[in-house]
Amino acid sequence: ELRGVVALDGPSGTGKSTVARKLAMQLGARYLDTGAMYRAATVAVLRAGVDPADADRVRYAVAHADLKVTTDPRAQATTLDGTDVSAEIRSQEVTTAVSPVSAVAEVRAQLVAQQRSIIAKALAEVGGIVVEGRDIGTVVVPDAALKVYLTADAQARAERRTRQDAAAGRQATVDATLADVRRRDTYDSTRAVSPAKAAEDAVELDTTHLDLAGVLAELMAMVEDRG
Numbered sequence: 319e320l321r322g323v324v325a326l327d328g329p330s331g332t333g334k335s336t337v338a339r340k341l342a343m344q345l346g347a348r349y350l351d352t353g354a355m356y357r358a359a360t361v362a363v364l365r366a367g368v369d370p371a372d373a374d375r376v377r378y379a380v381a382h383a384d385l386k387v388t389t390d391p392r393a394q395a396t397t398l399d400g401t402d403v404s405a406e407i408r409s410q411e412v413t414t415a416v417s418p419v420s421a422v423a424e425v426r427a428q429l430v431a432q433q434r435s436i437i438a439k440a441l442a443e444v445g446g447i448v449v450e451g452r453d454i455g456t457v458v459v460p461d462a463a464l465k466v467y468l469t470a471d472a473q474a475r476a477e478r479r480t481r482q483d484a485a486a487g488r489q490a491t492v493d494a495t496l497a498d499v500r501r502r503d504t505y506d507s508t509r510a511v512s513p514a515k516a517a518e519d520a521v522e523l524d525t526t527h528l529d530l531a532g533v534l535a536e537l538m539a540m541v542e543d544r545g
């Protein structure tokens with residue numbers, strides 16, 4: 319059983335979301351996908367007809383959006399202003415627009431505050447939560463019990479993402495996905511506010527040659543080590 323927070327950070331295509339959810343299930347813990355929150359904020363921006371590059375209007379649109387995420391690892395749902403956007407947040411349009419939206423300082427401040435209150439509630443209720451994102455170990459929960467930074471070759475990540483997209487019925491080629499993965503890596507890791515990076519005290523885990531069960535086994539061993 320997990321006491322406290324496991325912070326799981328890293329770029330897209332490392333298998334982070336699947337692994338984080340399974341880890342939470344195995345530990346009887348809650349699960350928070352912070353990327354889903356930035357994606358839902360992006361849906362709010364697009365629905366308002368706002369250009370994702372227009373920081374002032376982005377900030378305003380997100381401040382007036384009602385975002386909700388569930389923390390049950392078996393029942394993931396994201397809602398925006400009362401409607402379920404769980405599928406829409408994975409669309410190509412949202413994936414393209416999410417990086418500039420999440421680079422806006424006020425958007426991050428708003429979502430980080432909301433994430434901290436969701437985490438506090440989960441800890442009070444069940445004692446443990448696995449939180450995944452880009453800045454969990456560095457900004458959201460700097461005192462997390464365990465911080466892991468997942469990495470993998472860009473090519474391997476693009477192949478994983480393409481398989482996931484195909485399984486979900488979204489057309490994509492490895493080349494286009496690789497270009498998207500590289501674009502978002504650069505954008506997310508070079509932005510001025512909370513650039514995506516490993517915390518100094520994070521354990522790095524390269525998943526290039528590991529399958530889901532392999533990554534899960536490594537993480538379970540780390541949790542047991544810390545417990």
Ligand code: C5P
Pocket residue numbers: 330352353354356357416417420421450451452453454502506
């Ligand atoms: O994890 P996912 O790929 O769904 O995240 C989508 C985008 O949300 C990332 O590319 C990044 O721009 C942003 N993000 C972030 N901070 C987080 C989680 C996601 O900036 N903690």
